[in-house]
Amino acid sequence: MWLTSRLFRSYLYRFCLLWIAGKIANAATAAFLKLPPLAFRPGTELVVCAFEVAVLVAFIRRANEDILLGNIGLRLPVALAPLVFVHFVLSLSLSLVA
Amino acid sequence: MIAADSITVSLGGRAILQSAYVDAIPGKITVLVGRSGAGKTTLFEILVGRRRPDGGQVRWNGERVPRPSLALLARRGLFYHPDRSWLALSLTAADHFALIGRESLGVTAWLNRRVGTLSGGELRLTELALGLALAPKVALLDEPFRGLEPRHREQVADALRRMAERGTAVLYADHDVESVRRTADRLFSMEQGATRLVEGFRERPLAEWYHAWPI
Numbered sequence: 001m002w003l004t005s006r007l008f009r010s011y012l013y014r015f016c017l018l019w020i021a022g023k024i025a026n027a028a029t030a031a032f033l034k035l036p037p038l039a040f041r042p043g044t045e046l047v048v049c050a051f052e053v054a055v056l057v058a059f060i061r062r063a064n065e066d067i068l069l070g071n072i073g074l075r076l077p078v079a080l081a082p083l084v085f086v087h088f089v090l091s092l093s094l095s096l097v098a
Numbered sequence: 099m100i101a102a103d104s105i106t107v108s109l110g111g112r113a114i115l116q117s118a119y120v121d122a123i124p125g126k127i128t129v130l131v132g133r134s135g136a137g138k139t140t141l142f143e144i145l146v147g148r149r150r151p152d153g154g155q156v157r158w159n160g161e162r163v164p165r166p167s168l169a170l171l172a173r174r175g176l177f178y179h180p181d182r183s184w185l186a187l188s189l190t191a192a193d194h195f196a197l198i199g200r201e202s203l204g205v206t207a208w209l210n211r212r213v214g215t216l217s218g219g220e221l222r223l224t225e226l227a228l229g230l231a232l233a234p235k236v237a238l239l240d241e242p243f244r245g246l247e248p249r250h251r252e253q254v255a256d257a258l259r260r261m262a263e264r265g266t267a268v269l270y271a272d273h274d275v276e277s278v279r280r281t282a283d284r285l286f287s288m289e290q291g292a293t294r295l296v297e298g299f300r301e302r303p304l305a306e307w308y309h310a311w312p313i
Contacts, residue, residue, distance in 0.1 A: 063186070064184040
């Protein structure tokens with residue numbers, strides 16, 4: 001029910017925007033260091049993903065939506081865990097396309 | 099049902115809570131009263147695990163809860179309403195009821211409006227309707243009447259009574275004499291971080307309430 005809810009979809013939408021911002025910053029840094037900009041580097045991806053999740057968590061807490069999640073029995077790490085998978089799928093797909 | 103037992107909290111060397119105790123009983127409305135800044139919100143945040151106390155413990159059905167969290171307690175049947183809005187403003191009331199998989203109760207007039215466009219009273223009623231739909235065993239509400247106009251206050255009082263009639267242990271914090279007088283079955287008073295159970299408060303005349311009130 002959680003993964004099909006509009007609340008999760010709104011988090012997914014915001015997370016995709018954060019992923020785009022993270023990917024632009026990551027690609028710019030890689031180009032500056034003369035590395036392939038869109039290559040999949042697991043360590044870097046992990047750091048960028050952690051940053052994206054942290055920003056989303058800050059938004060959620062600022063809006064007190066962590067209380068809404070808590071009231072339906074969902075802890076934030078559990079609620080947002082699927083987004084880590086989304087990050088890696090998007091980054092890996094982009095590196096394969098590029 | 100739920101109890102905060104001997105809770106102690108200090109901030110910057112100042113004692114906020116001193117061996118504070120409060121509990122909620124099924125089918126009863128228990129009210130915690132005290133001045134603004136007395137520590138009511140801090141005590142509620144400790145009950146739902148949003149803040150760690152320096153000492154004391156949270157109990158659920160008499161058993162100590164080692165690391166309480168809202169999600170953990172919600173799975174056991176707790177509903178928490180803080181003193182600020184906590185719904186997703188970009189979603190409609192209907193989306194929230196869909197999220198919990200329950201039918202909407204009493205908010206049909208604005209069911210399909212985005213929560214961010216509702217008035218303060220409508221928002222509070224929607225939050226409480228969601229709480230009712232969850233059919234909690236325990237409801238913790240921090241100042242549920244704050245900022246409401248009289249007709250909405252009456253509706254909120256009705257919602258609390260309905261919860262208690264269903265067997266929910268309702269515990270709310272407030273400092274409005276009239277609201278408390280109309281709804282409370284039990285009363286805890288909080289002064290300087292300590293709590294006490296007030297006996298025989300219903301028999302007191304209204305004038306005495308205002309003098310006896312710790313606000």
